[in-house]
Amino acid sequence: MKPVEKAHYKTVIVGGGIVGAGIFRDLVMNGVETLLIDAGDFSSQTSERSSKMLHGGIRYLENMDFPLVFEALHEKNLWLKLTPHLAKEVPFYLPVYSDSKRPLWMIRAGLYLYDLLSSFKNSPFSMKNKAECLNAIPGLNPERLKGAGVYYDGIMDDAKITLEVIYDALEEEHAFAKNHTMVTNVRKINNKSTLTLKDQFTGIESNITCDQVVYALGPFTDTFLKQYDFYHWQDVLLPSKGSHIWIKASDLPIKYPIVMTPQDEFGDRVIFVNPHGEKVLVGTTEVPNKDNLFDVKPTEEEIAYLLKNLNTYFPLLKLNASHIIGSFAGIRPLVRDDNSSGDRGKTSREHKIYQPCSDTYVIAGGKYTTFRVMGREITQKICHRFHKSFNRDKTESSLRRKSVISPFAWHLPTASDLKKICETEMPKTFEDLVKRRLSISTRAIWKENTQKDFDSYFEEHINLLNKYFKVTSADIARF
Ligand SMILES: Cc1cc2nc3c(=O)[nH]c(=O)nc-3n(C[C@H](O)[C@H](O)[C@H](O)COP(=O)(O)OP(=O)(O)OC[C@H]3O[C@@H](n4cnc5c(N)ncnc54)[C@H](O)[C@@H]3O)c2cc1C
Structure with a gap:
């Protein structure tokens, strides 16, 4: 894994759900050095809680949202x-x-x-x-x-697609990613953004600077941005x-x-x-x-x-x-629109991009299925700002790195599978491992997938896991 202890990055994306992941992949494939940060594990919020469908959104036909359905259907099939x-x-x-x-x-x-x-x-x-x-x-x-x-x-397995999009981006030299790292403060110094990052395990804070910041915070957008006067942020979400x-x-x-x-x-x-x-x-x-x-x-x-x-x-x-x-x-994270009159079902699933400062983009709304289109729009703007050429088709290529456990051909991980996951897939907690790398969200689901007792299986591997991150018997029992 590449070190991520640089003091300055060309671009920083805050929010490692599917939207941040999609922008990350597009930017680095277009040659822009980028750091992706998430307060928790990647894809541990909205992007692992969807209806797990890649879809055009058949019900949006009634809202006459034809361009959105067209776009989503093409992304789904891709x-x-x-x-x-x-x-x-x-x-x-x-x-x-x-x-x-x-x-x-x-x-x-x-x-x-x-x-x-x-x-x-x-x-x-x-x-x-x-x-x-x-x-x-x-x-x-x-x-x-x-x-x-x-x-x-x-x-689909929503959390896994997000993770594999991030793993694919990390194949590029100039791509960096850090989970369990919260942005706790933003300052503007000489018109440049300085972000304070807090390691969620040690509590240690450090500052980084960047030329461009992108907020892909999903439902956290309004709460986060309203903290900073210089963004002059008004609520955009419903x-x-x-x-x-x-x-x-x-x-x-x-x-x-x-x-x-x-x-x-x-x-x-x-x-x-x-x-x-x-x-x-x-x-x-x-x-x-x-x-x-x-x-x-x-x-x-x-x-x-x-x-x-x-x-x-x-x-x-x-x-x-x-x-x-x-x-x-x-x-x-629906974006308010003037036609919806507060009816969430009728509010459009379109995304919107805001630019509250010259070096800052905020992206909100959209659907899981259309994440690549959202990433492409932001990437094009950033490449333009950095006077870089932009290739809109780069992200149509297959992902380069598959995760060890595939949800549609699930198998009980061996010790060597667990070792490989810990070394290549960035889990930092027991929950990161079980929920998102093994695609098991509850004990009852584990029981349905395997005949093995949950506690004894993980107790058997606890020493191996502890080489990579801290796991106690209490963590296993609590899951
Ligand atoms: C119930 C439901 C069903 C859905 N079903 C579908 C579906 O079937 N198909 C479909 O296409 N779409 C679906 N969607 C929509 C889709 O899930 C979302 O549009 C998408 O997941 C939003 O992703 P995101 O990256 O914007 O947000 P998130 O996944 O929430 O990512 C935002 C990230 O920001 C991080 N963050 C917050 N604050 C900080 C901070 N201070 N520092 C660092 N990081 C921070 C969070 O930890 C989080 O990981 C559904 C949504 C819901 C809620």
């Missing part, structure tokens, strides 16, 4: 090609009932438009009658069922919380993702039910956030809402809290 070990295309079933808001003909028209906007790069949509639909999704509520539309999108639950696949045995479209007190929503190997992801909600941004959790009401809708679509399964093997919540 990343399905570039990271086949982390993302795969699957058929999504959108069941239609006699009282559904959108009848079958409208679904057919929408799916045609969706494929058209992908320049027909999506696998083609189809329509299913009731019998075909029940055959594909046993257990689906047959009462008043008319049929289903079937279209294609991607499911933070929107979304929660998910994981259900054991054996308790919700579906082969294909289902799109549920309830109409209730939460408005005209979409809830995805997406199988991921041994588990099924159900979400999401869309409510204002009341939690501390670094500690967002699903509320009981949100969980009850997801279970209620699952039981409407799958009444025989009688799912309840005991079937949940994990849950998580995240904050969508």
Whole structure:
């Protein structure tokens, strides 16, 4: 690993979620020396709490967001090609009932438009009658069922794609990255930014300077920037919380993702039910956030809402809290727009770039799927400022470094796998290792993936892990 103890960098990116990671890769591939910093582990906030879909956003068609859907569909199809070990295309079933808001003909028209906007790069949509639909999704509520539309999108490991984008960037000589390092102060000295970085383990602070700073702080944008008078920052976000639950696949045995479209007190929503190997992801909600941004959790009401809708679509399964093997919540960093009138569901998923000082860019909004486009826009501006040539196609190449554990071909890591992960994938805590390098977010999920006892497996490897970062039996027991 390269040392990152320089006092000055050409560019510093603050925020190592998918947006910061995408900008990082684009900048360094275009020859700009860059340091990427995150207060926690890379991808440990919003970018590991998404619905884990690479998608065009079929529901944005109703908002007439055609350019966004077009862009997202092209990015989705690109990343399905570039990271086949982390993302795969699957058929999504959108069941239609006699009282559904959108009848079958409208679904057919929408799916045609969706494929058209992908320049027909999506696998083609189809329509299913009731019998075909029940055959594909046993257990689906047959009462008043008319049929289903079937279209294609991607499911992915969101945290892993972010990490692999960063590993790929680090293949470049002039790329540096530091996780668990918080920016605790910013000063402008002679019109240049000086950032104070705090090592989150030792508490030691140090200063660095840079010619250009980029904030890719997702939902933390407003809180962070408002601390500094020289940014004259006014809130730009409409933070929107979304929660998910994981259900054991054996308790919700579906082969294909289902799109549920309830109409209730939460408005005209979409809830995805997406199988991921041994588990099924159900979400999401869309409510204002009341939690501390670094500690967002699903509320009981949100969980009850997801279970209620699952039981409407799958009444025989009688799912309840005991079937949940994990849950998580995240904050969508939506950018306020004048047309949304505060309705989070209708607020555009477009991103925006701000320049509060000549050497500072702030990027907010967007979707996971469109991160490369967001990175490209910032990179072009920075290359221009540094009088460097900019190649917009560089990031269309495959990632150069795969992580040891692939979520779609999961295997129990051997001691040599663990050693390789610790040496090449930058975990600094037990949670970094288990959650994001091994893709195991809870003990119950570990149990579904492997027959091994969680504690004894990690106790067996504790000495090995301790060569790289501090792990105690309490850390293992607490997970
Ligand atoms: C519930 C939900 C479902 C979603 N589903 C999808 C989906 O299926 N598909 C899709 O395309 N998009 C989806 N999205 C949108 C997508 O997840 C986000 O747009 C994207 O992850 C935002 O990434 P980011 O890098 O901007 O933010 P983040 O991932 O939150 O990154 C910001 C980083 O800044 C760091 N940071 C904060 N303060 C400091 C500091 N002082 N110093 C250093 N670092 C700091 C944080 O630690 C964090 O890692 C979903 C979002 C939500 C919430």
